[in-house]
Amino acid sequence: MNEILLLLLPIVGVFAVGCSIALIALGTMIDQFPVGDESKRVRSLSSPVESTRIAVAIFWVLFVIGIWALLQETRFGLILGITTLFAICLFMFTALGFSFAVLSTLRQRKNRPEIPVLQIGTPDSIVTISKQGYEQPSVVSRKRPNSIISAFMVDTLMKKE
Numbered sequence: 001m002n003e004i005l006l007l008l009l010p011i012v013g014v015f016a017v018g019c020s021i022a023l024i025a026l027g028t029m030i031d032q033f034p035v036g037d038e039s040k041r042v043r044s045l046s047s048p049v050e051s052t053r054i055a056v057a058i059f060w061v062l063f064v065i066g067i068w069a070l071l072q073e074t075r076f077g078l079i080l081g082i083t084t085l086f087a088i089c090l091f092m093f094t095a096l097g098f099s100f101a102v103l104s105t106l107r108q109r110k111n112r113p114e115i116p117v118l119q120i121g122t123p124d125s126i127v128t129i130s131k132q133g134y135e136q137p138s139v140v141s142r143k144r145p146n147s148i149i150s151a152f153m154v155d156t157l158m159k160k161e
Contacts, residue, residue: 019092026099027052062088
């Protein structure tokens with residue numbers, strides 16, 4: 001067995017424990033974040049806490065499988081173990097990044113002013129009309145190109161017929 005791989009296993013294990021704790025904490029923060037009307041909210045396996053716990057459990061099952069494959073003396077087991085450990089570490093980075101993005105989006109939505117919405121029609125055909133509280137000015141830049149060829153091309157493309 002390669003000693004470098006045996007040295008890297010505890011490092012990956014410490015990374016995995018820290019990331020698992022952080023991911024479960026982020027899932028709990030996302031789940032407890034106020035989103036408005038809590039009476040309509042349904043807590044199930046798809047809620048952030050439960051889905052995060054399921055993802056962490058799958059991560060640890062794959063981590064144990066990767067270590068078992070790595071400790072095999074065959075070339076196939078070595079390749080399978082390294083690939084599995086690398087893939088689940090990438091999965092953990094992706095899950096942490098996604099959780100931070102969701103939490104950041106929720107915080108930004110909380111600080112944004114409400115946009116008035118008017119819904120017209122029956123539940124089968126609802127037309128939603130929303131008006132933003134601010135207007136963004138449109139900036140138009142009409143800088144002419146310095147080259148004669150590019151000026152000709154811009155004039156040709158901008159010609160309305």
